[in-house]
Amino acid sequence: MNKTMKTVYNAVVILAAAAAAMGIGALVFAAVGANVGKAYAVILTEPLKDLIGITEIVVRAVPLTLIALGIAVAFRSGILNIGAEGQMLVGILASSATAIALPGLPKYLLVPLAILAGAAGGAVWGGIAGVLKARFEVNEILSTVMLNYIAAQLYTFLLRGPMMDPEELIMGSGTPQTVRMPRAAWLDRLIPGTRLHAGAFLALALAALVFVLLWRTTAGFRMRAAGAGAKAARYAGIRVERYLVVAMLLSGALAGIAGSVEILGVHRRAIEGVSGGYGFTGIVVSLFGGLHPAGIVPASLFFGLLLLGADMTQRLADVPANMVLVLQGAIILAIVSAQQFMNNPYVQDRLARKLARLIGQPAPPLPSGSLGACPDPSDSPDPCLADEPVPGNAEAPDAPLSRGKDTEEAR
Amino acid sequence: MNAGSFMLNILILGVPFSVALMLAGLGETINQRAGVFNLGCEGIMSMGAFIAFLPPYFLADTPWAGSANLIGLALAVAGGAALGLLFALVVVTFRAPQGIAGIGLQMLGWGTAGTLFRRYVGGVTGVPGIAVRPIPILSEIPVLGPLLFNHNPLVYLAFALVPVFWYLLFKTPWGLKVRAVGTYPRAADSLGIRVARVRYQALALGGAMAGLAGAYLSLGQAKMFADDLVAGRGFIAVALVYFGRWNPLGVMGGALLFSLAQSLQLSIQVAGIDFPYEFAVMLPYALVILVLVLVRKSRMTGPAELGRPFDREQRV
Numbered sequence: 001m002n003k004t005m006k007t008v009y010n011a012v013v014i015l016a017a018a019a020a021a022m023g024i025g026a027l028v029f030a031a032v033g034a035n036v037g038k039a040y041a042v043i044l045t046e047p048l049k050d051l052i053g054i055t056e057i058v059v060r061a062v063p064l065t066l067i068a069l070g071i072a073v074a075f076r077s078g079i080l081n082i083g084a085e086g087q088m089l090v091g092i093l094a095s096s097a098t099a100i101a102l103p104g105l106p107k108y109l110l111v112p113l114a115i116l117a118g119a120a121g122g123a124v125w126g127g128i129a130g131v132l133k134a135r136f137e138v139n140e141i142l143s144t145v146m147l148n149y150i151a152a153q154l155y156t157f158l159l160r161g162p163m164m165d166p167e168e169l170i171m172g173s174g175t176p177q178t179v180r181m182p183r184a185a186w187l188d189r190l191i192p193g194t195r196l197h198a199g200a201f202l203a204l205a206l207a208a209l210v211f212v213l214l215w216r217t218t219a220g221f222r223m224r225a226a227g228a229g230a231k232a233a234r235y236a237g238i239r240v241e242r243y244l245v246v247a248m249l250l251s252g253a254l255a256g257i258a259g260s261v262e263i264l265g266v267h268r269r270a271i272e273g274v275s276g277g278y279g280f281t282g283i284v285v286s287l288f289g290g291l292h293p294a295g296i297v298p299a300s301l302f303f304g305l306l307l308l309g310a311d312m313t314q315r316l317a318d319v320p321a322n323m324v325l326v327l328q329g330a331i332i333l334a335i336v337s338a339q340q341f342m343n344n345p346y347v348q349d350r351l352a353r354k355l356a357r358l359i360g361q362p363a364p365p366l367p368s369g370s371l372g373a374c375p376d377p378s379d380s381p382d383p384c385l386a387d388e389p390v391p392g393n394a395e396a397p398d399a400p401l402s403r404g405k406d407t408e409e410a411r
Numbered sequence: 412m413n414a415g416s417f418m419l420n421i422l423i424l425g426v427p428f429s430v431a432l433m434l435a436g437l438g439e440t441i442n443q444r445a446g447v448f449n450l451g452c453e454g455i456m457s458m459g460a461f462i463a464f465l466p467p468y469f470l471a472d473t474p475w476a477g478s479a480n481l482i483g484l485a486l487a488v489a490g491g492a493a494l495g496l497l498f499a500l501v502v503v504t505f506r507a508p509q510g511i512a513g514i515g516l517q518m519l520g521w522g523t524a525g526t527l528f529r530r531y532v533g534g535v536t537g538v539p540g541i542a543v544r545p546i547p548i549l550s551e552i553p554v555l556g557p558l559l560f561n562h563n564p565l566v567y568l569a570f571a572l573v574p575v576f577w578y579l580l581f582k583t584p585w586g587l588k589v590r591a592v593g594t595y596p597r598a599a600d601s602l603g604i605r606v607a608r609v610r611y612q613a614l615a616l617g618g619a620m621a622g623l624a625g626a627y628l629s630l631g632q633a634k635m636f637a638d639d640l641v642a643g644r645g646f647i648a649v650a651l652v653y654f655g656r657w658n659p660l661g662v663m664g665g666a667l668l669f670s671l672a673q674s675l676q677l678s679i680q681v682a683g684i685d686f687p688y689e690f691a692v693m694l695p696y697a698l699v700i701l702v703l704v705l706v707r708k709s710r711m712t713g714p715a716e717l718g719r720p721f722d723r724e725q726r727v
């Protein structure tokens with residue numbers, strides 16, 4: 001296929017994938033009894049109608065960007081980090097504990113310290129899964145998912161107990177939340193009247209940093225090599241296990257920063273339900289953005305739009321906000337399928353054959369790695385090995401012997 | 412309450428808790444033996460739980476109420492098989508990576524169940540569920556009676572399915588095809604076994620079992636539906652198969668072990684022992700990680716092709 005055909009083909013694949021994902025979403029919209037067109041219109045356009053909507057999109061995009069960056073680092077290094085939810089929660093715990101414990105510090109010290117604490121907390125939680133994979137070959141999807149559940153319980157325990165706001169105990173209301181963060185720890189609001197906060201700058205800065213790390217440093221190259229092919233990387237002398245752990249530490253740290261930024265910028269106290277499914281949405285954002293910071297930033301804005309739009313459909317079109325999970329799941333399935341259609345030569349070959357049969361064209365040549373692409377060695381026996389000087393004398397009694405020799409040579 | 416009856420209570424509670432894990436684990440065993448691991452099991456269980464919940468909820472005051480449970484179970488099994496086939500389309504035909512595709516399916520299933528629940532049911536409501544049917548004479552035996560013979564029919568079915576699946580996997584031609592396809596698909600292909608078709612069948616069966624497991628959770632165990640009903644059991648079932656060495660009997664043992672952790676948590680609360688609730692809830696999940704660490708060497712004895720898409724034309 002030449003260049004233009006390839007671009008057209010890729011565009012068709014992406015459109016088909018988008019249509020499939022929206023189709024699955026439409027099925028569920030219909031099952032809920034909503035007007036499909038209206039529902040999609042609300043999700044995609046309603047949030048953009050005023051300043052509050054737009055800033056709320058960015059507010060949601062900030063933790064999504066951070067988490068998606070972490071997931072991209074992990075995926076690119078060959079480890080599937082599904083534990084961003086748990087890492088975010090542990091980051092929140094570490095960050096709020098630090099902020100509450102040191103209220104006297106000036107702002108320029110407390111904010112970085114609290115964020116670093118959040119990063120450290122998330123890193124530790126992610127590192128556990130990394131070590132489990134590197135040393136014990138534990139499937140990282142299973143371990144990170146289990147760690148998510150454990151972190152959720154730990155979070156609830158601490159928020160209902162040791163870290164609960166003393167005011168709650170006095171008033172007797174028992175809401176699981178911490179005391180308000182000291183003012184010195186707050187991230188500034190950028191536009192008064194909105195929730196847009198300084199964390200947005202941090203997210204952009206970290207996006208640039210992640211790009212530099214993965215594509216402009218030796219360590220980043222090694223991580224990507226380990227992710228692309230662990231065996232080859234080991235052969236080249238790269239310590240794959242070490243970089244697995246490093247990748248999980250970084251991934252967890254970014255999720256922890258996402259949590260701490262949410263607390264210091266948006267809520268100003270640790271509450272329940274703060275992670276809001278960002279951990280899972282972050283995975284979709286990362287895949288959607290092609291596991292690259294340049295794609296992740298716009299993708300997180302798009303998914304911020306989807307998340308806010310889903311909240312609005314609950315009010316305007318009577319569709320529960322969970323709907324967004326369905327869309328995310330459908331999008332993941334569509335993306336991974338589309339990636340195969342775009343990159344896997346065997347899938348493309350089968351598709352080409354089916355199309356050729358439909359149109360009546362001759363079958364296209366086989367991909368270079370396939371069995372059929374190699375000529376059968378026994379078709380043209382090596383003349384030096386045949387007993388007869390004339391090649392092609394296949395009916396001679398000793399021909400089977402020489403053919404056997406030929407195929408053995410050729411193997 | 413003395414120690415003996417406390418322990419016995421834990422065991423008695425543990426048996427019904429193991430059913431969901433066992434049913435999903437048996438289906439997942441077939442999947443993994445065929446070379447595919449379906450992390451969407453959790454999502455299929457959510458959908459199965461919700462679908463099974465619907466007929467008893469809506470038909471409660473109609474003349475259909477008596478068979479509502481059966482209708483729910485049948486629909487859940489069918490729905491589970493359909494989702495399994497969807498997963499097969501993505502990972503067998505499109506050859507997508509199974510880990511991420513599984514997570515996508517899980518989000519799809521969980522989200523759909525939650526959305527439809529919120530829309531059509533709203534709050535948490537109970538259903539009568541499946542009644543306990545003690546087996547006439549055997550349930551009178553002092554210790555073994557309440558332990559083994561005093562449960563609802565799905566519990567008996569689950570335990571009965573363990574030898575059935577063992578036989579299916581190890582003594583039937585189809586089971587041999589499944590194992591061949593998971594161990595050395597190229598050899599199976601050369602003998603004319605349609606690798607893709609066998610994997611589709613395995614995934615459909617695995618999905619059906621996951622749907623049944625979810626149905627058990629909503630109808631047989633909790634007798635209601637909630638968003639977090641499945642609470643990770645689908646993922647635990649996938650881990651169980653590693654623990655059970657891809658053998659139905661091992662999966663049964665693993666399911667009982669994990670359910671003991673959960674019943675221990677409940678018994679601690681009932682007995683009023685002062686142990687933080689959240690830490691008790693953490694136990695099964697921490698146990699899964701521990702178990703995965705301990706069985707790491709079993710990668711050598713697992714299906715060799717677990718997780719690798721198969722392509723006939725590919726040279727290697």
